[in-house]
């Protein structure tokens with residue numbers, strides 16, 4: 001569990017594929033619960049965990065894609081899930 | 092010209108083999124592989140013929156870039172009328188057989204009639220002969236491969252063959268080549284077996300030197316390889332995680348078909364994902380994934396080679412499955428996994444091994460097992476039919492058993508071999524079949540990805556993701572991101588993907604290149620290799636022509652606009668979780684517009700003007 005001093009919200013944070021290397025210790029199945037300040041934006045979390053921004057290709061908040069311009073907005077709510085992938089594809 | 096301009100015609104009824112020149116007028120309009128072989132089929136068979144009768148033909152076909160140094164230029168396709176759907180079928184496969192056919196000097200091999208007894212075709216460059224296969228009949232695809240290699244004492248022969256499922260009449264049997272690659276969908280293997288044709292074994296040493304402008308071709312293909320290497324998807328994502336990287340993505344966006352598409356998210360997705368394949372198993376400390384693998388000439392190498400824990404229930408005391416073999420790609424992992432509610436990666440891998448060993452489509456098989464599990468749950472199928480097996484969602488032993496009985500067509504395996512549509516009809520619940528035109532769905536729930544609903548409903552070979560993979564845009568942002576939850580703009584998107592894909596499928600290249608390449612990258616390679624002026628615009632037009640030709644075949648075969656639909660579940664039962672909560676697929680909002688931009692009547696028939704414009 002990642003404890004931050006100014007706990008405001010608890011969210012589920014997921015990093016997949018090659019981004020898994022950036023997950024903090026204690027993560028399981030690419031997932032960790034983290035406590036974050038109320039004002040956190042997706043890009044702040046991306047930076048905090050040192051995920052290169054150009055590798056944060058698919059950024060999903062509760063499964064919904066966040067456009068680049070939404071990633072600096074204060075749109076995360078308590079209990080949300082933020083999941084991030086590098087560019088990936090399949091078929 | 093990268094065509095060899097040679098067509099081999101094999102009349103199985105008479106036992107004759109002749110060669111004829113490729114129809115170059117058609118090649119200019121349909122390019123090769125899917126387009127050109129479909130043109131031959133459309134011209135040569137009655138669309139109403141019995142798919143398993145002597146009037147159906149089966150064409151193995153390469154593309155003009157097959158066997159060249161273009162990246163992924165090793166593809167081949169099998170074109171025929173499908174016994175599963177009654178529609179035109181074209182199944183595409185990688186591996187090495189396509190390159191071998193081309194190197195032996197053939198653009199395509201057309202099989203007609205039915206052999207009076209089991210045979211296989213042996214081709215060594217110009218030499219071709221039909222040889223008895225009585226000793227191969229009843230053997231799996233893997234055993235057949237080994238026996239033919241032994242018989243000819245030539246390890247370099249490439250073989251495409253059918254397994255026991257096809258012989259037993261499984262309607263979604265494929266043709267396995269190079270042990271774990273398959274022309275998998277629509278029952279093309281069932282047609283091959285119906286012709287008493289067990290295998291095609293090829294040795295080709297002629298080379299493919301006949302490109303139009305070798306210097307320009309080298310330049311164009313080098314440039315293409317550079318684009319693939321520098322692209323994060325084709326350069327890193329696909330080789331490392333394979334298509335299976337999508338498991339967690341699609342689950343997160345709420346479009347993971349689960350338990351016969353009752354749900355759109357699977358709680359066990361992370362356990363059967365591409366990431367999970369890399370993780371050491373708690374039981375033996377080794378990961379499921381052994382290595383990645385490439386088809387002929389491919390610089391992407393997305394293939395999965397896997398190993399099952401020797402202590403796993405599925406292969407205990409079965410050393411023949413202890414080695415590394417073709418692992419689960421996303422489509423197999425989804426169908427055998429979440430659709431059956433199974434989160435046991437090794438059980439999925441075992442079922443996938445059996446699909447390869449005996450040549451049956453893991454998508455259609457998994458989806459049929461899922462339908463059977465739902466029928467079992469509501470009591471329409473009982474342990475009486477299954478011989479005691481508890482065919483319940485989430486039971487990995489039931490999945491393994493289902494694969495074993497389907498592989499050999501034994502007992503309830505006969506019923507599973509019917510496919511989901513006929514199985515659900517037989518047991519009185521046709522609405523539980525998740526199919527379009529009789530073919531089972533692939534791995535994207537169209538409530539969570541709206542464009543895929545239109546893709547499935549209008550696909551010329553029944554439900555299929557590879558006919559227009561709008562997932563690329565709606566989910567992955569390739570070439571640009573669109574919203575998966577809206578229907579606006581999707582008819583245009585689907586048409587664009589359908590036409591472009593039909594063109595790519597006619598080149599000899601792999602459609603996975605299109606995660607990095609557009610027709611702007613592909614056309615210069617085709618143009619440098621082939622006579623004619625192959626611009627991106629011309630390729631799009633060829634794609635549109637192919638699409639309309641396939642459509643006309645299907646209409647003549649008896650399909651109508653009524654068949655361009657989805658199961659009731661996807662149109663009436665809303666998604667219960669995830670971003671698509673409360674949504675059904677909005678097919679009604681998309682279909683009329685789609686017909687209109689296709690230049691079809693409101694009944695889905697190409698208008699005279701459209702036919703004329705495309706030269707049909």
Ligand code: SF4
Pocket residue numbers: 163185186384385386387389390391392393394601602603604
């Ligand atoms: S991308 Fe994958 S499927 Fe396509 S040719 Fe390469 S290895 Fe084969």
